[in-house]
Amino acid sequence: MPVSNCVEVGSGIQLTKLHVENFKSLVNFDISFSKFSCLIGLNGSGKTTVLQFIDFLSQLSKGDTLDWLKTRQWSSSDLHSKLTSQRLIKFSATFLLDEIGQVIWEATFNPDLSRCTYERISIDKLILMLAEEKKLSLHKNVDNSVPPIQNYPIIFDYQGSVISQLGHDLLGNFHPALLKVKEFLLKTHSLELLSPAFLRRRSRNSEGGIGYGGEQMTAVLYGLGRSKRNEILAKLKTVYPYLQEIDVSQLQAGWKKLSVVEEYSSKKYSFESKHVNDGLLRLLAVFAQLKYDDGFVLFDEIENGINPELIEFVIDLLVESPHQVLASTHSPIVLNYIEDNVAIEGLIYIYKGQNGFTRSIPFFSIPSMNEKLSVMGPGDVYQDTSLVELQEEIISLGYLEPHQ
Amino acid sequence: MIIVFSGEGPTDLGSTYAGTFSPGPVALMINRWIFKRIGYSLLETNGANYYVCKATLADIAKQLPRAALLRGKKADRGGLSLETRYYFQNARALVAWIREQRLEQPAIALLFRDADGTASAGRGEWEHKVNSVIHGFHFENYPYGVAAIAKPKSEAWFLCAVRYNYANCQSIEASSSGNDASPNSLKQQLEAAMHQRFGCGCSRDDLNQIVSDGLIDEQEIDMQSLNLVKSQCNDVVDLIFGISPRA
Numbered sequence: 001m002p003v004s005n006c007v008e009v010g011s012g013i014q015l016t017k018l019h020v021e022n023f024k025s026l027v028n029f030d031i032s033f034s035k036f037s038c039l040i041g042l043n044g045s046g047k048t049t050v051l052q053f054i055d056f057l058s059q060l061s062k063g064d065t066l067d068w069l070k071t072r073q074w075s076s077s078d079l080h081s082k083l084t085s086q087r088l089i090k091f092s093a094t095f096l097l098d099e100i101g102q103v104i105w106e107a108t109f110n111p112d113l114s115r116c117t118y119e120r121i122s123i124d125k126l127i128l129m130l131a132e133e134k135k136l137s138l139h140k141n142v143d144n145s146v147p148p149i150q151n152y153p154i155i156f157d158y159q160g161s162v163i164s165q166l167g168h169d170l171l172g173n174f175h176p177a178l179l180k181v182k183e184f185l186l187k188t189h190s191l192e193l194l195s196p197a198f199l200r201r202r203s204r205n206s207e208g209g210i211g212y213g214g215e216q217m218t219a220v221l222y223g224l225g226r227s228k229r230n231e232i233l234a235k236l237k238t239v240y241p242y243l244q245e246i247d248v249s250q251l252q253a254g255w256k257k258l259s260v261v262e263e264y265s266s267k268k269y270s271f272e273s274k275h276v277n278d279g280l281l282r283l284l285a286v287f288a289q290l291k292y293d294d295g296f297v298l299f300d301e302i303e304n305g306i307n308p309e310l311i312e313f314v315i316d317l318l319v320e321s322p323h324q325v326l327a328s329t330h331s332p333i334v335l336n337y338i339e340d341n342v343a344i345e346g347l348i349y350i351y352k353g354q355n356g357f358t359r360s361i362p363f364f365s366i367p368s369m370n371e372k373l374s375v376m377g378p379g380d381v382y383q384d385t386s387l388v389e390l391q392e393e394i395i396s397l398g399y400l401e402p403h404q
Numbered sequence: 405m406i407i408v409f410s411g412e413g414p415t416d417l418g419s420t421y422a423g424t425f426s427p428g429p430v431a432l433m434i435n436r437w438i439f440k441r442i443g444y445s446l447l448e449t450n451g452a453n454y455y456v457c458k459a460t461l462a463d464i465a466k467q468l469p470r471a472a473l474l475r476g477k478k479a480d481r482g483g484l485s486l487e488t489r490y491y492f493q494n495a496r497a498l499v500a501w502i503r504e505q506r507l508e509q510p511a512i513a514l515l516f517r518d519a520d521g522t523a524s525a526g527r528g529e530w531e532h533k534v535n536s537v538i539h540g541f542h543f544e545n546y547p548y549g550v551a552a553i554a555k556p557k558s559e560a561w562f563l564c565a566v567r568y569n570y571a572n573c574q575s576i577e578a579s580s581s582g583n584d585a586s587p588n589s590l591k592q593q594l595e596a597a598m599h600q601r602f603g604c605g606c607s608r609d610d611l612n613q614i615v616s617d618g619l620i621d622e623q624e625i626d627m628q629s630l631n632l633v634k635s636q637c638n639d640v641v642d643l644i645f646g647i648s649p650r651a
Contacts, residue, residue: 332474367522367525368522368523368524368525368527371490371521371522371523372489372490372523374458374459374462374465374466375461375462375465375466375490375493375494375497376465376466376489376490376493380489381489383474383475383489384475384486384487384488384489384490385486385487385527386486386487386527386528389526389527390527392525392526393525393526393527396525396583396585
């Protein structure tokens with residue numbers, strides 16, 4: 001069921017690697033991503049934590065980490081791992097940029113100060129930005145038209161990353177990778193807690209896209225405009241033939257209301273969002289977010305609320321989308337709708353070592369999984385495998401447990 | 405009568421090169437066992453033996469109409485428990501290959517796999533894997549299938565003869581790992597035993613020679629996994645001859 005009449009263009013940047021030290025169960029944790037990646041693993045292995053960490057990175061670029069913690073009903077002491085005695089969270093994020101290559105952002109985040117106390121963005125040995133001890137250095141731009149900034153005192157208070165405080169106008173004067181990385185992070189959206197209750201709610205503000213739970217979806221749909229909503233409608237009609245219209249109207253004080261119009265026996269009926277089925281609302285959320293911008297989109301348990309016959313439609317949509325996508329799933333049906341080459345590149349097995357640290361391994365780099373894939377689908381392999389015992393094979397491959 | 409083999413590689417059922425089948429030691433053992441029932445050698449009869457390599461089966465398996473592979477209470481009871489689907493799919497693919505050939509005589513489909521091979525890495529029960537192959541043959545309505553699943557791998561059968569002189573060999577099946585990288589692996593044990601007893605290694609040619617000389621004798625080997633192969637071969641031959649219909 002191909003959906004590839006997309007005309008969107010990718011953002012020209014991908015998050016390709018992460019190294020994380022001390023964020024919840026991510027202790028000395030390494031993971032690699034492709035354009036479409038999907039996390040699989042037992043409950044409690046740390047799949048959602050990976051999504052949360054990427055959302056945390058995104059929040060660092062926006063500042064206001066305290067508000068982010070409040071939204072999640074966390075405190076700053078919930079961020080660091082309980083499995084170690086460390087407080088600081090360190091990470092290294094590697095991005096691949098078209099025409100530029102590999103850019104690495106390394107930082108140390110102090111939860112007590114709610115900000116990064118050390119940050120470095122670099123290309124190979126070229127340091128594009130360095131922030132430490134409240135001093136900022138920015139490398140001169142490519143054409144040398146702007147002089148470098150050396151050890152400029154950071155006299156203002158901020159939360160998250162210092163790049164949250166550097167405006168587009170300023171960053172645009174320096175190496176283009178800086179602005180691209182910041183924009184990528186700003187446009188990273190986690191829909192990890194999609195809930196029908198939030199999706200049905202009226203909303204006013206579409207800034208920042210759809211929220212974790214689906215809040216703001218009506219406002220985002222409204223902001224997309226009729227033309228983009230009709231593009232979504234055209235695709236949804238292939239699986240919801242009765243659907244005739246996605247109607248979003250503005251009420252008093254800027255509230256937006258969603259209704260859908262369906263046609264039965266040549267008669268049209270309008271249903272308010274509170275009467276719309278969960279699956280359609282979730283699909284609308286996925287489409288709306290993909291149309292909202294060209295950023296990195298994260299979905300937790302993508303199969304939730306979606307009938308198996310629509311799963312192929314959703315998976316094709318995400319795989320063929322120009323966006324970088326990271327999803328998690330427990331569903332062999334989802335995995336069976338991923339082509340082998342995409343699954344080999346993008347399926348990541350998440351598991352916990354005996355010390356409680358989360359680990360990752362490309363699922364089909366495990367020899368037995370690769371052998372099974374030769375005669376069955378990726379979901380069949382997953383469902384056929386004793387995951388509890390799989391760890392022994394992974395250890396035999398030389399993936400050693402890191403020390404605390 | 406025809407026999408169609410599919411195995412792991414040269415040191416069990418054999419391999420093909422430029423379309424010619426070069427049997428390995430397990431194929432020789434099975435051929436000799438069947439010879440005693442039918443009075444002629446399938447391996448020495450033109451057009452009576454075929455070998456299908458793993459890659460060919462893999463290509464076929466991916467094209468097979470999807471079976472109801474979703475696990476659940478009923479499916480598990482029917483032979484779809486964990487770590488078995490690889491065997492099920494290969495059995496189905498072997499039947500599909502045989503049917504594609506439109507052979508003019510009944511063909512024994514003999515699927516040999518190690519119980520502890522690459523696809524399992526030590527996981528899963530031997531019995532479930534055997535049942536899964538049988539389930540695959542039944543699923544395709546193929547009556548002449550033989551599930552040859554060595555426990556944990558074919559080296560255990562050879563070791564029984566070469567090192568243990570056929571005595572107490574059931575314990576080799578119970579206590580050995582199929583992992584070639586493990587210390588004191590079956591492969592290492594067999595190499596040492598072959599060297600000590602016959603002054604040779606355990607290449608296909610070495611093993612073929614020892615089997616042909618009768619120094620590895622399938623009749624003498626009393627091991628659960630090989631016994632099951634022998635009894636299935638008997639049943640299938642009886643079925644082809646119309647002696648006793650298979651249940």
